[in-house]
Structure formats: structure tokens, C-alpha cells
Amino acid sequence: MNLKETLQEINTQIDRLAYRPEPIELYEPIRYLMNLGGKRMRPLLTVLGAYLFTDDWRKAIFPAIGVEVFHNFTLMHDDIMDNAPLRRGKATVHEKWNENIAILSGDVMLVQAYELMLAVEDKHLRSIIQKFNICAAEVCEGQQLDMNFENYPTVSEQTYIEMIRRKTAVLLGFSLELGGIIGGADEKNAHLLKEFGQNIGIGFQLKDDLLDVYGAAEKFGKQVGGDIIANKKTFLLISALEKAKGNTLNLLNEWLAKTNFDKIEKVKVITDIYNQLNIKQLTEDKINQYFELAFQQLDQIVAETSRKQVLGDFIQMLRERES
Amino acid sequence: MNLKETLQEINTQIDRLAYRPEPIELYEPIRYLMNLGGKRMRPLLTVLGAYLFTDDWRKAIFPAIGVEVFHNFTLMHDDIMDNAPLRRGKATVHEKWNENIAILSGDVMLVQAYELMLAVEDKHLRSIIQKFNICAAEVCEGQQLDMNFENYPTVSEQTYIEMIRRKTAVLLGFSLELGGIIGGADEKNAHLLKEFGQNIGIGFQLKDDLLDVYGAAEKFGKQVGGDIIANKKTFLLISALEKAKGNTLNLLNEWLAKTNFDKIEKVKVITDIYNQLNIKQLTEDKINQYFELAFQQLDQIVAETSRKQVLGDFIQMLRERES
Numbered sequence: 001m002n003l004k005e006t007l008q009e010i011n012t013q014i015d016r017l018a019y020r021p022e023p024i025e026l027y028e029p030i031r032y033l034m035n036l037g038g039k040r041m042r043p044l045l046t047v048l049g050a051y052l053f054t055d056d057w058r059k060a061i062f063p064a065i066g067v068e069v070f071h072n073f074t075l076m077h078d079d080i081m082d083n084a085p086l087r088r089g090k091a092t093v094h095e096k097w098n099e100n101i102a103i104l105s106g107d108v109m110l111v112q113a114y115e116l117m118l119a120v121e122d123k124h125l126r127s128i129i130q131k132f133n134i135c136a137a138e139v140c141e142g143q144q145l146d147m148n149f150e151n152y153p154t155v156s157e158q159t160y161i162e163m164i165r166r167k168t169a170v171l172l173g174f175s176l177e178l179g180g181i182i183g184g185a186d187e188k189n190a191h192l193l194k195e196f197g198q199n200i201g202i203g204f205q206l207k208d209d210l211l212d213v214y215g216a217a218e219k220f221g222k223q224v225g226g227d228i229i230a231n232k233k234t235f236l237l238i239s240a241l242e243k244a245k246g247n248t249l250n251l252l253n254e255w256l257a258k259t260n261f262d263k264i265e266k267v268k269v270i271t272d273i274y275n276q277l278n279i280k281q282l283t284e285d286k287i288n289q290y291f292e293l294a295f296q297q298l299d300q301i302v303a304e305t306s307r308k309q310v311l312g313d314f315i316q317m318l319r320e321r322e323s
Numbered sequence: 324m325n326l327k328e329t330l331q332e333i334n335t336q337i338d339r340l341a342y343r344p345e346p347i348e349l350y351e352p353i354r355y356l357m358n359l360g361g362k363r364m365r366p367l368l369t370v371l372g373a374y375l376f377t378d379d380w381r382k383a384i385f386p387a388i389g390v391e392v393f394h395n396f397t398l399m400h401d402d403i404m405d406n407a408p409l410r411r412g413k414a415t416v417h418e419k420w421n422e423n424i425a426i427l428s429g430d431v432m433l434v435q436a437y438e439l440m441l442a443v444e445d446k447h448l449r450s451i452i453q454k455f456n457i458c459a460a461e462v463c464e465g466q467q468l469d470m471n472f473e474n475y476p477t478v479s480e481q482t483y484i485e486m487i488r489r490k491t492a493v494l495l496g497f498s499l500e501l502g503g504i505i506g507g508a509d510e511k512n513a514h515l516l517k518e519f520g521q522n523i524g525i526g527f528q529l530k531d532d533l534l535d536v537y538g539a540a541e542k543f544g545k546q547v548g549g550d551i552i553a554n555k556k557t558f559l560l561i562s563a564l565e566k567a568k569g570n571t572l573n574l575l576n577e578w579l580a581k582t583n584f585d586k587i588e589k590v591k592v593i594t595d596i597y598n599q600l601n602i603k604q605l606t607e608d609k610i611n612q613y614f615e616l617a618f619q620q621l622d623q624i625v626a627e628t629s630r631k632q633v634l635g636d637f638i639q640m641l642r643e644r645e646s
Binding site: 020022023025026077080081100101103104106107108110111112114115118122125126129130133136137140141143144145147148 | 343345346348349400403404423424426427429430431433434435437438441445448449452453456459460463464466467468470471
């Protein structure tokens with residue numbers, strides 16, 4: 001299996017996806033969003049999950065694209081809720097068209113994701129739809145928790161991890177488990193794949209939190225400190241609020257309470273506090289902890305070592321990205 | 324089968340529906356909307372469809388509730404798009420909570436509808452999910468077409484019927500077909516049930532259009548002429564625009580173009596035009612045409628006459644309602 005060729009194959013099939021003919025107001029936004037690109041990490045994970053257990057991993061491609069369509073459905077609806085103007089550097093669907101179209105096109109995408117799941121064999125169909133249902137509900141719950149947190153004065157580390165598990169990690173877990181089941185994994189191996197996926201998912205999200213503050217602006221492709229400016233309750237802020245004492249805590253709370261401030265100054269002050277409290281190291285340790293746990297689970301999966309290596313290398317590549 | 328008892332059974336099971344425990348922001352609105360009541364026409368159709376072919380019609384109850392959950396999902400999202408303040412006389416979800424919650428709770432409802440569909444036997448699962456997918460996509464398309472029509476200067480009768488077919492009628496068709504398949508109908512009978520459901524669905528919508536103008540206000544429970552005031556392109560207006568000539572057409576267009584007007588006067592003038600053009604009779608004829616076609620299809624279904632009678636009587640009862 002050649003990863004680059006597989007990615008091309010996935011992209012080709014995404015380009016060829018048949019949409020119903022009309023109304024175009026409903027289907028043009030779907031094609032637009034699906035063709036904005038992205039790393040296609042989720043469908044690649046599904047295919048790699050299948051490849052662990054079978055040479056016939058191509059039979060995982062349409063369900064894999066179902067996961068990608070589902071992911072883009074969540075982006076379309078989340079962007080409305082978050083008032084986001086841009087997605088992958090282009091106008092979001094609700095900005096380019098309007099909110100109603102973004103709601104309704106998103107709804108159709110969720111239906112289309114179920115349609116693509118039907119490409120699995122009969123013997124797996126019920127189990128896969130069941131797992132997909134739980135995954136889909138948890139992703140929605142994660143988004144709701146994320147919105148709730150905006151109005152909470154504080155959030156515990158545990159609560160935060162549970163939010164990102166649902167919002168981000170369960171879909172990576174499902175992507176891999178789906179591939180595993182299609183490839184013929186038994187229940188135990190499929191479960192390990194799911195756990196592996198969830199743990200790397202949490203690791204990736206914590207890495208995102210870290211890069212927002214400590215990433216190189218030119219590589220990261222967005223403003224460094226965006227989360228700081230918005231008071232977003234990331235792992236870094238939550239940890240800082242837990243560790244800070246006395247004057248440091250006062251200074252932190254003072255800056256969090258400011259409504260008028262110089263953005264660059266705020267990022268500098270809060271980053272200084274993070275540095276003082278050793279938050280970077282703390283976050284890196286937490287990230288390593290999740291990846292170590294994940295790789296222990298990968299080790300336990302009964303499959304050819306060389307195939308596990310392909311999956312492991314792909315994860316390492318993503319992990320080492322600086323953007 | 325006793326219809327009243329069956330309705331109670333459906334309502335009891337809806338009350339007992341298990342929702343995931345949290346976040347409550349996501350699940351409370353679902354429970355709220357599902358418990359606002361309604362005629363439960365769709366789940367009753369599913370159960371009646373099953374009863375045509377089996378005594379064990381209770382096995383259709385959970386998929387039937389899946390249809391009801393799907394229907395309420397469309398109401399939750401449509402109410403956002405239509406800026407509707409009230410649903411069944413109570414605040415809509417986006418009014419009582421907010422728009423984001425209505426988007427996300429609706430998404431979860433769509434997932435829950437698929438979960439309830441899983442209550443069908445393995446041998447029917449793939450076919451039912453496939454049919455449900457098409458139905459769900461068509462319902463979304465119908466809503467989009469309805470929104471598009473607001474900006475069109477005119478709409479042909481044929482285009483209008485196709486819109487209401489997708490927005491309203493296909494779900495009644497699916498409700499019945501679903502029940503039929505669960506009950507053991509062969510392909511031909513299942514197809515006839517679907518066609519029957521779609522035709523009564525179109526008939527019901529045209530009846531709604533008629534009642535908006537010619538229904539008794541106290542029975543109809545909403546303002547008579549609401550569609551007229553809003554220039555809604557109903558079957559009546561479309562027919563009037565096709566039939567009107569000369570001064571009548573000028574008067575009609577003049578009133579459609581007014582932005583400042585007395586509502587009662589507008590309803591009176593347009594109703595007078597409808598009367599002059601015999602639109603009431605024309606609409607009634609069209610309604611009868613769809614119901615006659617539907618009942619011919621019911622006749623063709625191979626099932627016990629007494630059981631077809633129960634379904635036919637239920638439809639007649641709904642048809643004769645004045646509200």
C-alpha cells in the first residue's frame with residue numbers, strides 16, 4: 001500500500017461522488033466544501049485500518065469517504081454555530097450562500113454519509129450503523145459541550161478531555177474501527193483500533209492547543225495566540241488556571257476579564273505566564289502520555305507488523321507536523 | 324387493531340424514549356418537541372401498513388417512531404429557516420433556547436431516527452436504510468424548493484406539485500412502505516403502498532392550501548388567509564395566476580405587489596378573485612383526483628379487505644377534517 005496513491009484514489013472518488021441532480025442550491029455547497037481539500041486523515045485511517053487485516057482494503061474506500069462526508073457535515077454546521085467566516089482559507093458555506101442553505105445542505109450530507117456506509121457487507125451493516133450512530137451523537141455532544149464551556153467560569157482538565165474526546169477523538173476512533181471491521185478484525189482488535197484512534201485524537205487536539213501558542217506563525221498558517229485572544233478554554237489555559245497562585249493568578253484573571261486590550265500584548269502576557277508555569281512542558285507530557293498509550297494499544301493488535309508500521313508511521317508523520 | 328389504543332401505545336413509547344444522559348442542552352429540546360403532541364399520523368401509517376400483512380404489527384412500532392422523530396427533526400430545522408416563532412401553539416426550539424441548539428438537537432434527532440430504524444429485521448435493514456436515505460434527501464430538497472419558490476415570480480402547477488411531493492408526500496409514502504415491508508409485503512405491494520401514501524400526501528397538502536382560505540377560522544385554529552397575506556405560492560394562487568385575465572389579473576398582480584395593505588382587505592379581495600375564477604372547485608377537483616388515484620392503488624394491494632378498510636377509514640377521517 002502506497003499512502004500517496006491511496007490518498008489520490010480517495011480524492012478521485014470524492015471528485016466523482018454522485019450527487020442528486022437538483023436543487024443545485026442544496027448540492028453545490030456540498031461539492032464546494034468537499035473539494036476544499038484537507039488532509040483526508042479520517043478516510044486514510046479507515047483504509048489503513050482495513051489494510052491491517054486484508055489485501056482487499058479497497059472495499060473500505062466508500063465507507064471511508066462516508067466518514068469524510070460526515071466530518072464535513074459537522075464542519076458545515078459548526079461553522080454556522082461558531083460564526084466562522086473562513087474554512088481552509090475560503091468562505092464558509094453560510095457566508096458564501098446563506099445560513100439556511102448551510103443548515104439544509106449539512107442535513108443532506110449526514111444522510112449521504114449513511115448512504116456511503118451502506119457499501120459495507122451485509123454481515124457488518126447493523127453493527128457499523130450502530131457504532132456510527134453512537135459516534136455521530138457523541139460528536140454533536142462534543143460540539144454542544146464546547147459551546148457550553150464558553151459560558152463556564154472554569155472547566156476541569158478531566159471535563160475538557162472528555163469534551164475533545166467526543167468532539168474530535170471518537171470520529172478518529174470510529175474511522176479506524178470501521179476499517180478494521182471491514183477488513184475482518186475480530187471484536188478485540190476492532191476495539192483496540194477504536195481506543196488507539198481515540199487516544200491519538202486526544203493527542204492531536206492537545207497538540208493543536210499547543211501549536212496555537214507555540215507554533216511558528218508562518219507554518220501554522222493562522223494567527224499565533226488566537227485561542228489566547230478569545231479566552232478559549234484550552235488545555236493550556238485550564239492548566240494555567242489550576243497551577244497559578246497569588247499574583248500570577250491575579251494577573252491571569254485580570255487579563256481574562258479585560259474587554260479592551262491590545263491583542264499582541266495579551267498574547268505576550270499570557271504566554272509569559274504559561275512559560276513561568278511551565279505549561280509547555282506540561283502539555284507536551286500530556287500529549288506524549290496519550291500517544292504512548294495509543295502505541296501500546298497498536299502493539300497489542302494482532303496483525304502483520306509491517307502493516308501496523310504503515311499505520312504507525314502515518315500517525316507519527318501527522319504528530320510531527322508543525323502546522 | 325384499535326386505532327385509539329395503537330395511538331396510545333405509540334405515545335407511551337415516545338414518552339419512554341431513552342435519550343443519552345447529557346448534555347441536557349441537546350436532549351431537552353428533543354424531548355420538548357416530541358412531547359408537544361401532534362396527530363402521530365406518520366407512525367400510525369407505518370403501523371397500519373404493517374397490519375395489512377401481519378398480526379405482529381407491534382414490531383413496526385419502533386421504526387414507526389423513527390419516522391416521527393425524523394418528521395420532528397425536519398420541523399425543528401424548518402422552523403429555524405422559516406423564522407417561525409410557534410409550533411403547535413408553543414415556542415419553537417430556536418425561540419425557547421437558541422438557533423445553535425436547534426441546529427445541533429436537530430442533527431442528533433436525525434441520528435436517532437436512523438437508530439430507531441435499526442429495529443427492523445436483518446433481512447430488511449439494507450433496503451429500508453436505502454429507502455429512508457432517498458426519502459430523507461427528498462424531504463430536504465422539498466424544503467429547499469419551497470424556499471426557492473419565494474423568490475420566483477411564478478411557479479407552474481407541475482413544479483408546485485413536485486415540491487409538495489418531496490416536502491410532504493414522500494414521507495407519508497415511506498411511512499406506509501416501511502410498515503408494509505416490516506409486515507412482509509412483497510415488492511409490488513410495498514410499491515403500491517408507497518404510491519398510495521404519496522398521493523394522499525399531495526391530497527392533504529392541497530387540502531391545507533384550501534383550508535387556509537376556505538376553512539372556518541375557529542376550527543382551523545389559525546388566521547384564515549395567512550397564505551394570502553404572505554403571497555405564499557399555494558395551489559390556489561398558482562391556479563388563479565394561470566386562469567386570471569385582463570382586469571382580474573391586473574387586480575391580482577396589483578395586490579401581490581403591495582407592501583402596505585390592510586390584511587383583512589387583502590384577504591377579502593384575493594378571496595373574491597378566487598371565487599370569481601372558481602378556484603375552490605378547481606382545488607377540490609384536484610384533491611379528489613389525488614385521493615381517487617390513491618384509493619385505486621389501495622384497491623390493488625393484495626391484503627385482507629377488512630384490514631385495508633381500517634387504513635382507508637383512517638385516511639378518510641383525516642381527509643374530512645376541517646382543521
